Amino acid sequence: MSIKYLTSVLLVLFVVNQCIIAHENNHHIDNEVVEKLQKISSLSAKISCELCEVGAVLFDGFLERNASVEEVIKTSTDICSAMKIQQPDVCAGIMFAYAPIVYQVLIETDLTPTVMCHKLRFCTSTESKMQHYNELNQVASMAALLQTKPNYKDTKLQKPKMDTPYTGIGYILQLTDIHYDPYYLEGSDPLCGKPLCCRNGTGSAGFYGDYSCDIPLHTVKAIFEQILEIGKTMPIRFVVHTGDNPPHDVWMQDEARQISSTDVLASLISTYFPDTIVLPSVGNHESWPSDEYILPKKQWLLDTLHSCWTPFLDDAELESVKKAGYYTTLLQTGLRVISLNTFDADILNFYNLLKHSNMDIKNNQTDWFINVLEQAEANNEKVIVIGHIPCTLKSDPNDHWCEVYQAIVERFSQVITAQFYGHTHYDQLVVFSDTATHTKPTGMNYVAPSMTTYMHHEPSFRLYEFDFDTYEVTNYYQYHANLSQANEPGGNLTFTVAYSAKELFDMPDLSPQSWWNVAQEFKTNATLFDNYYKHLANSPFKSTCDDACRKKWTCEVFGVTSQLFDQCLGV
Numbered sequence: 001m002s003i004k005y006l007t008s009v010l011l012v013l014f015v016v017n018q019c020i021i022a023h024e025n026n027h028h029i030d031n032e033v034v035e036k037l038q039k040i041s042s043l044s045a046k047i048s049c050e051l052c053e054v055g056a057v058l059f060d061g062f063l064e065r066n067a068s069v070e071e072v073i074k075t076s077t078d079i080c081s082a083m084k085i086q087q088p089d090v091c092a093g094i095m096f097a098y099a100p101i102v103y104q105v106l107i108e109t110d111l112t113p114t115v116m117c118h119k120l121r122f123c124t125s126t127e128s129k130m131q132h133y134n135e136l137n138q139v140a141s142m143a144a145l146l147q148t149k150p151n152y153k154d155t156k157l158q159k160p161k162m163d164t165p166y167t168g169i170g171y172i173l174q175l176t177d178i179h180y181d182p183y184y185l186e187g188s189d190p191l192c193g194k195p196l197c198c199r200n201g202t203g204s205a206g207f208y209g210d211y212s213c214d215i216p217l218h219t220v221k222a223i224f225e226q227i228l229e230i231g232k233t234m235p236i237r238f239v240v241h242t243g244d245n246p247p248h249d250v251w252m253q254d255e256a257r258q259i260s261s262t263d264v265l266a267s268l269i270s271t272y273f274p275d276t277i278v279l280p281s282v283g284n285h286e287s288w289p290s291d292e293y294i295l296p297k298k299q300w301l302l303d304t305l306h307s308c309w310t311p312f313l314d315d316a317e318l319e320s321v322k323k324a325g326y327y328t329t330l331l332q333t334g335l336r337v338i339s340l341n342t343f344d345a346d347i348l349n350f351y352n353l354l355k356h357s358n359m360d361i362k363n364n365q366t367d368w369f370i371n372v373l374e375q376a377e378a379n380n381e382k383v384i385v386i387g388h389i390p391c392t393l394k395s396d397p398n399d400h401w402c403e404v405y406q407a408i409v410e411r412f413s414q415v416i417t418a419q420f421y422g423h424t425h426y427d428q429l430v431v432f433s434d435t436a437t438h439t440k441p442t443g444m445n446y447v448a449p450s451m452t453t454y455m456h457h458e459p460s461f462r463l464y465e466f467d468f469d470t471y472e473v474t475n476y477y478q479y480h481a482n483l484s485q486a487n488e489p490g491g492n493l494t495f496t497v498a499y500s501a502k503e504l505f506d507m508p509d510l511s512p513q514s515w516w517n518v519a520q521e522f523k524t525n526a527t528l529f530d531n532y533y534k535h536l537a538n539s540p541f542k543s544t545c546d547d548a549c550r551k552k553w554t555c556e557v558f559g560v561t562s563q564l565f566d567q568c569l570g571v
């Protein structure tokens with residue numbers, strides 16, 4: 001789900017209200033309202049603070065009238081269609097899925113419109129920003145948060161996955177954001193006017209995929225075939241699969257479809273990598289509606305993960321997944337992986353607006369995470385953290401979660417050796433730093449680009465070169481293929497190395513300090529920055545990046561919360 005849908009939801013909240021008021025006034029929508037609507041819709045997809053606040057304020061009135069959920073869905077659908085915000089079937093599907101959640105959250109929350117609109121990043125006024133930051137700073141009583149935790153489970157008792165530990169250099173494969181589309185149709189229309197196409201009509205959708213669509217399953221298989229070939233010379237020690245399995249057809253999903261996407265891909269991965277350790281994480285698209293997660297409502301999702309991940313995890317890990325969507329694995333003596341459930345980081349998870357859905361209460365992930373790291377520290381283990389939604393503004397992360405995450409990364413900077421994430425479909429770097437001064441690097445978060453081509457990306461995967469003696473990432477190889485070339489008659493989907501990090505950025509090693517130095521240099525060295533920018537979107541559609549653009553993307557590297565991002569930009 002993109003912020004565009006959220007805008008339409010809020011727009012609709014506003015419109016619904018006006019229409020109901022008008023309806024009550026003898027089925028007559030007065031000119032003033034029509035004018036207002038036209039003005040707002042002319043803002044197109046631009047996110048407006050004013051609109052959000054107006055929508056939220058008016059929604060209060062809507063709540064006062066105690067409208068039924070059915071009425072909210074129906075009226076919002078009608079208006080969405082009439083205003084041509086999306087095509088009628090898309091409007092109907094989105095409102096059916098999201099309007100009841102927005103409604104319920106607004107009923108249960110005591111947020112003022114201003115605060116809510118800031119939390120959802122619609123508002124950027126200095127005043128509401130300060131209010132938001134003050135709130136965060138209160139929450140972020142990190143000393144208390146980081147206090148020693150009671151043991152959740154004694155991880156020392158955990159059996160390593162590898163009896164004989166790996167030594168020397170090996171490779172870690174990261175697959176992320178596969179988003180395969182079971183309804184992809186070669187020769188269909190890629191520009192159908194819906195959020196996802198290539199399923200119907202006649203057009204140029206190629207055999208292997210289209211830059212405007214998600215990819216067919218045979219493309220995923222073709223990619224796995226090549227990975228197996230590459231693995232013959234670069235031995236893959238384990239696979240990290242950082243989530244997002246279903247296609248982007250958020251308006252026509254249901255639980256059964258989401259379950260099937262996760263099931264199909266888990267089976268495919270276990271078929272192609274039967275003898276390799278596979279470590280999955282849950283993506284925001286695995287849920288229905290996409291992005292929305294709260295317990296116990298979404299227990300079906302955890303049950304799904306529990307059953308689909310059976311080939312990959314042992315009983316204790318699966319039990320943890322069933323309970324909370326996170327788990328930890330001891331790969332071999334001294335090397336652990338922690339897989340997080342990042343719905344807490346999802347700004348589009350409206351349930352995060354509920355006070356009682358605060359992550360410490362929801363499934364104790366923070367306490368558990370800290371406790372596992374404490375034990376790892378005591379047992380002399382290094383930890384790789386994997387997850388779906390990273391703390392970088394491109395992913396619109398929840399600031400509350402990212403403040404906490406940042407403090408944890410700092411506290412355990414000697415324990416956490418790497419962080420592998422996805423979600424943005426971009427090839428991004430994120431460098432964490434100390435919370436007091438933001439001058440000392442504390443950790444490195446790699447955000448790998450998507451396997452799906454949606455939107456305008458080449459298909460890709462990544463191999464990290466990993467030293468199994470020191471437990472450090474020593475380099476990585478980013479692979480991509482040329483989809484246009486593959487779709488030509490007789491063409492092949494052929495993967496090549498887009499770049500290797502050490503060479504591209506001319507680095508002595510891949511320590512957080514070295515990444516920090518590189519990213520600092522982005523600020524002054526446009527040539528070096530362009531090396532980053534060239535691969536950022538992993539796209540055949542090239543764009544240039546002026547000084548403002550360079551500043552923005554450089555600040556993304558350091559901006560793990562919106563406050564830090566703003567400070568970096570100097571706004």
Ligand SMILES: *[C@@H]1O[C@H](CO)[C@@H](O)[C@H](O)[C@H]1NC(C)=O
Nearest residue numbers: 063064065066067068069070
């Ligand atoms: C709102 O409507 C529901 C049924 O539609 C009813 O159960 C509830 O009591 C009503 N609440 C108020 C405050 O009127």
Ligand SMILES: *[C@@H]1O[C@H](CO)[C@@H](O)[C@H](O)[C@H]1NC(C)=O
Nearest residue numbers: 089183184198199200201252
């Ligand atoms: C194709 O279009 C038809 C008619 O609009 C619709 O009923 C059908 O669901 C569409 N198929 C897919 C896979 O979207």
Ligand SMILES: *[C@@H]1O[C@H](CO)[C@@H](O)[C@H](O)[C@H]1NC(C)=O
Nearest residue numbers: 323324360361362363364368
């Ligand atoms: C979370 O912590 C509370 C209080 O310590 C405990 O009662 C509860 O069982 C924990 N929940 C999970 C999912 O571990």
Ligand SMILES: *[C@@H]1O[C@H](CO)[C@@H](O)[C@H](O)[C@H]1NC(C)=O
Nearest residue numbers: 481482483484485486488540
């Ligand atoms: C990808 O392939 C197309 C079609 O063969 C070609 O025109 C294009 O230059 C290629 N792109 C790159 C980056 O090689």
Ligand SMILES: *[C@@H]1O[C@H](CO)[C@@H](O)[C@H](O)[C@H]1NC(C)=O
Nearest residue numbers: 485488489490491492493494
């Ligand atoms: C595609 O692969 C086949 C089999 O490996 C090969 O014979 C053919 O020449 C390749 N085509 C192109 C355009 O590279």
Ligand SMILES: *[C@@H]1O[C@H](CO)[C@@H](O)[C@H](O)[C@H]1NC(C)=O
Nearest residue numbers: 504505506525526527528529
């Ligand atoms: C800028 O970066 C490029 C690429 O790494 C490097 O060759 C060049 O020497 C750098 N320029 C300066 C002034 O440091």
